Every structure is written in structure tokens, then in C-alpha cells.
Amino acid sequence: MTSLAQFVVTGFTTGATYALVGLGIALIAQVTGVISFAQGEFVMLGGLTFALLEEKGLAAPLAALVAIVLACAVGVVLERLVLPRARAGRTDQTIMLTIGASIVIEGVALVVVGTEPHFARPFTKGSALSVGGVHITPQYVWVVAITAVVLVAMWLLLTRTRVGWAMRATAMDAEAAQLSGISPSRMSLIVFVVAAALGAIGGIVLAPLQSPDAGIGIALGLKGFAAAVIGGLGRPAGAVVGGLALGIVERVAAGYLPGDFSGYSDAIAFALLLLVLLVRPTGLLSALRVERV
């Protein structure tokens, strides 16, 4: 029982990163119709830049800020690459382009940084709490708290601000939004930048727990995609729930399976993705949604 609770806690923290990536993918899909498989690279960029700068002695908040800004800048480049194709209705091309971009970003990171992982210190010192035998390090608390703050901020952005309204209108009916004076290309740029920042934050909070290297992006992108699909692609709250669920399921299942830990956990995540795509391509949460409306 104690180990189960421990797996849930650990899974929840990785799940938080999947949730942030999945949220970015869902938002991009809704606003632009593009499914971006490159979002995992922003986790890599955020986490790796943060860890590198911290190793170099930069203060953590400053390192985090630089990492987020860098990710956002790459997000702008990605958007400029993908958008013209998306607008021409070439959705298949945009998917290939995001996969290509993902490989290029990883390649550039490998050349610049190398293959070794880099280590970030936990945000605060202090020993782990033990709650009923479950080990909770301060970094777990940070991950959960920061993710929660980011999610609340996103919710406020989408429901309380002018730009959030414009994004939602574009997601609902891009042409009708245009007729109300909302620029779809500006919304596309904004959503790509927001998604890049979300990924980078996911990478930064996770960096002290799982040392990032240049190669982590592709798997994280696919897991973020899995999170978004589980939540019913294009439903922001669903992606968050999907990400947390994926993190927990993956860790719990891996915890009870014999043999190599991380190998199984990836296999489980992707098996879950396949299962959802086969059985309920509209997402596990779609039934709930219908009842609410």
C-alpha cells in the first residue's frame, strides 16, 4: 500500500509535465488545427537550458526565465514554419513538419550541448517529508505547486482576458472569429508561444528530478500527445487530466512489473495511447463532456 501511494506521488510529478505538454498540444490543435509533435522539444529546451545555466552558476529564477524565453523564441520559428502550410489546408504536411522540426531541434541541441545529461539542483534544500511512509521531497511539492499556478494562470488567460477570448473564438469558428476582427495568424503565433512556454516550464520543474539531456524531447512529445488524446484532443482540461492520469498509470504499472523500469513505463504509455486511439478516438473524457452540455 505504501509503495502504491509512493508510485502515485512520483507518477503525479511526471504526469504534471505530460499535462503541460498535452495542454500545449491541445491548445495548438484547437486554435490552428495543427497537431504538433514537436512540443516535447520545448520540455527538453526548457529543462536542459535551465540545468546548464544553473550549473554555470546562474540564479535559478534567472536561469528559468532565460530557458522559457529561448523556448518561446523557438516556438515562434516553429509557428512561422508550419502556419503557411496549415492555412493552405496541408494538415498532413504540417504533421511531417513538426516531426522534422522536432528532429532538427534535438540535433541542434546535441551539437551544442552534447549527449550527457545535466543536473539541476532542487529549487529548495531540505529533506524529504515522510507522510505515512510515503517519501515526498520538496521538489515534488514545487512541481505540483508550480503546475497548479500555471494551470490557474492559463484558465484565467483563456476565460478572463481579451486575447484568451479571441483564442477561444478562433478555436470555435476561425472564420466567424475573423469576421469579428480577430486575426487568426496572430492567434496562431500566440498559441505556439504559450505552448512553448508551457513545455519549458514542464521541463524546468522536472529537471531536478530527471536530469534532462538533448534526447528526451521526442518521447515527451509523444506522451504529451497521448495526454491530449486521452483527454479528447482539443479539450484543454482533458489534456491536463490525461497527462496526470498517464503519469500515474505509467509509474504504478511499471512499479509492479518486474525488470527494467523505464523501458516498461514508455511501453505502457504508448500502449495506452494506442488503446485510446483504437477504442475511443474522441478521448476518454468525451462522454463526460456530453453530459455537461
Add this chain to the structure above:
Amino acid sequence: MTDDASTSTEPGTSTPVLRVRGLVAGYDRIEALHGVDVEVHQGEAVTLIGSNGAGKTTLLRTIAGLMRPWRGTVEFLGEDVSRWPAERRARAGLALVPEGRRVFAGLTVEENLRLGGYPHPRSLAADGLATVYELFPKLRDRRTQAAGTMSGGEQQMLAIGRAMMSRPKLLLLDEPSLGLAPLAVREVADALVELAGRDTTLALVEQNATVAFHVARRGYLLDRGTLVTAGSVAELREDPRVHEAYLGQPVK
């Protein structure tokens, strides 16, 4: 069509709100408009009539900027807007109520209206809402209701109200009566007459000739992408080509 006695303003002396010249447009490789000229003057209510497939929707969508013209120009308030994206035209005061209403179904009535006022500062929204609610009292009663759960007629009123929130200098309407119950058709038509009476400049595309002639003072007849005739509503009513175009259409 340059000298039209039925308009309240003097077409020859003032710049028209809208001037479409030699407009050619289409989908993929299929040309739907073969060089169309249309003018709308300040305070006028003009209708574009024609049977299904005449190119009416293509014309409105090209004027609004949702489609790019292949040739020809769209001038709005004396400025060539042919290359402007739709959102820029909307902000400049060119509003289109699209075919099929296209309200934001998941949002409430008031949220839809507020989005219509997006080009303007928030401080103007209250004023705009008051005007729309005065024109469509039903919308005030339903302001917290999800737009998608309303009847077709109510959604059409909302779509018109949303466009009015942008304080348009020209209101384009694409088939506002389409698919509505007879009672709702009348309500929408009455609202358009009311708007026209308030000096709203509007251009109305309609298959329903009764509605079109009720609202507008002047009109154009389109057939297979070409302008067949233009004139006052009284002239169009008597024109055999108009009757031919509407043959088999339910005309009340």
C-alpha cells in the same frame, strides 16, 4: 446604375461605401463570378438576388475578405481593400453576417455579442449591448443562454446583433432567412427594415424575394456569376428575368 433616383443620397457626388469593380472570383479552378460591378451608397439598403448558384455568397465572401478576388477590386469607403485580410476589413467597419449564422454555439448570447465588439475598447461594449438588446429584446431575455441551444431565428438575430456590435459602416447579410420558420423569417425581416430605417448601410443576399424586396430599396440580379440587371425594387418586381430566376422558389 450610377444614377439611381431611389437612393436618398446623391450617388454621383459622394464616394460610395462599397464599390466592387470587375470582380472575378471562384473556388479552386472553378470561376464563380465573371466580372461583377456593385455599388452601395451611404444609408442605402441594397439586395443581391438570384437563384441558387448565382454567385451571391461568393460575392459577399469576397467583399468581406474570406476569399481573394482573382481579378477586380473591392473598394470600401474609397480605399482599395482587395488585399486586406478579413479581420482588417471587419475592424474597418465591414461586417458580414455569414450564411448559416455561425454563432459561437458554446458561448452565451452576451459572450457572443461581446466578441462581436472585439475591435473596439471594452468601454463601448455596454453601449453596443444596449442598442442590440433594444433592437432584439428577445436576446436580452436570453443573454445567459448558450447560443447553440436557441432556435434558428434567435440565432440569426444573435448573428445580426453580433455584427452590429462592431458598429459597422456596411452590414453584409448572407441569406438571413434561410432555414427559418415563417414567423422567424418575418421577425428577421422586420428587424432588417428597422435597421435600414436607422440609416444602417446594408447589402442583403436573399433567395427569398419577399424578404429581399421588403427590406431593400434597390437591387441587383445575379445569374450564374454575371450581373443581369439592376434597378429599384419596383423595377425588379416587374422584371420577367427576376421571375424566371425565382421560378420554382416559394415566393410569399
